[in-house]
Amino acid sequence: GAVVSQHPSWVICKSGTSVKIECRSLDFQATTMFWYRQFPKQSLMLMATSNEGSKATYEQGVEKDKFLINHASLTLSTLTVTSAHPEDSSFYICSARSLGGDETQYFGPGTRLLVL
């Protein structure tokens, strides 16, 4: 149980375009989902926390207009990187916390974004 999927796993796009990444909890309901960014050989950096039906909470230094997060249902959260630039190239990971669960986060497989 506690499977989280992420789509796409790989995306290459041109500078200036927008990219949407989906995060789904497959076998549980997730009240809270998290979006992380990970640079090579570094730890996870929390970008934002999203709760179903409410606005996401962004960490300091993360541009909310750049990284749009929508958590429209208890099983789906999306991250849209708007007007992507090469510096947005990174590995993006989502995680989900189960409704009624503890602080355990279950992670998606990640999305590699390359902006040319």
Added chain:
Amino acid sequence: AQTVTQSQPEMSVQEAETVTLSCTYDTSESDYYLFWYKQPPSRQMILVIRQEAYKQQNATENRFSVNFQKAAKSFSLKISDSQLGDAAMYFCATPPRAGSYQLTFGKGTKLSVIP
């Protein structure tokens, strides 16, 4: 803010041997969770083991066990009978404060398993 320190950037272990990865943290809370996650080359984060701070008994999951020292704020991970598939980055994590569902991660320890 909560800090999580993993003082060993890299470790190596011979296959079938035992290795211990260290983690210390800073908190003023009395009840909290602690986690070890594994990130293999595929980069999928996998939950290895978790510990509830109010439980004195150390958590165990097959070959993985923890040595939780609450007073010392230490949470080490012991891997017994190491296997090639254990090679990965290991991250220690805990919530930054009471009632937060976020996790603060350490910088990770890269474990290599030598055949």
